[in-house]
Amino acid sequence: MSFRKKLYIIIFGTDTPAGRGFDVALLIAILISVLAVMLESVPSINRDYGQFFKYAEWFFTIVFSLEYITRVYVTDSRSRYIFSFYGLIDLLSLLPTYLSLIFAGTQYLLIIRALRLLRVFRILKLGRFVGEGEQLGRAIKASRHKITVFMGTVLMLVIILGTVMYLVEGKDNGFTSIPLSIYWAIVTLTTVGYGDIAPQTILGQTIASFVMILGYAIIAVPTGIVTVELQKDKKKQEKKKCTNCSSKGHDSDALYCKFCGEELPV
CATH class of the missing domain: 1.20.120.350 (Voltage-gated potassium channels. Chain C)
Known part of the structure; x- marks a missing residue:
């Protein structure tokens, strides 16, 4: 050698x-x-x-x-x-x-x-962890269109809410520009809440309360989307049972059994 x-x-x-x-x-x-x-x-x-x-x-x-x-x-x-x-x-x-x-x-x-x-x-x-990672990757890939629509909706929402807060609160209360107000909307919607900018008027605080509650509802959406795709991928794997050796646990896109090499059912 x-x-x-x-x-x-x-x-x-x-x-x-x-x-x-x-x-x-x-x-x-x-x-x-x-x-x-x-x-x-x-x-x-x-x-x-x-x-x-x-x-x-x-x-x-x-x-x-x-x-x-x-x-x-x-x-x-x-x-x-x-x-x-x-x-x-x-x-x-x-x-x-x-x-x-x-x-x-x-x-x-x-x-x-x-x-x-x-x-x-x-x-x-630790190959089994790699397999789990690949399964998660497939679920995210399958969800990409829904996640893209979700992210677009959130983006439009923070732009609208930021602009509204700019009009309601104004420069005197720290909302000096629309981009800065959009930053506040993102921080509030994601429930981070740095506190560097805060509404002072009753109407502004009411809108802020709505945004905070809305944030909790929005956070659950992408989690649900990916979870559904994970369940679908798991069911596909369960269906991939080898007719020759009866082995399970194949990838959802596998064509042949990884144990005996027999062609898997479509």
Whole structure:
């Protein structure tokens, strides 16, 4: 076996002790680098250990750069890896440090390295969680038209309510413009309620009360839409019972049994 093939098994595989050890060490390095970025943003800590964090940042960046170059080298389909989800994340997690040489402060974007921790699902054999995630993704995709209509309705609603509050309250009560009033409507409708802008008139407070109550009703809508699609997807999976081995649990769009390979009923 060639040296390049051995490296490929170690870097991309998890079935060997060396491959599993490499991935675990990589996850630990990612965790430490993300923690270092967060601690560097604390003024009191940065004042005493700022130089140490700079060295740590460049150390991890160089290590991850060598890892990225090695991944590109050992893979057979380089373009496939480079433009894959993990490939793009691996690359983006390197750029902030190099960009910080030109644009100060961009090193904090290194927090994107946290996305590399998604590899833990593959390393720890948590495939069932990936399947659940795919099911949720299918439900959201199936709901996209309803969610788009819902979001459009909410957008029109906050524009109308914001404009009404601008007319009712006016500049004297903090509603100095329609965009600012729309911001108030969004904050109120989502039940966040920062309190930086508040109606002072009786009519304004009445409208605000209506918007708050409306917010609770609106929040339940997208949840219901996605839940319905999840139930539909679950029923489709239950119908996907193999006639040969009687196995269940297939994806709703599966064509063949993942246990025996028999064609599934449509």
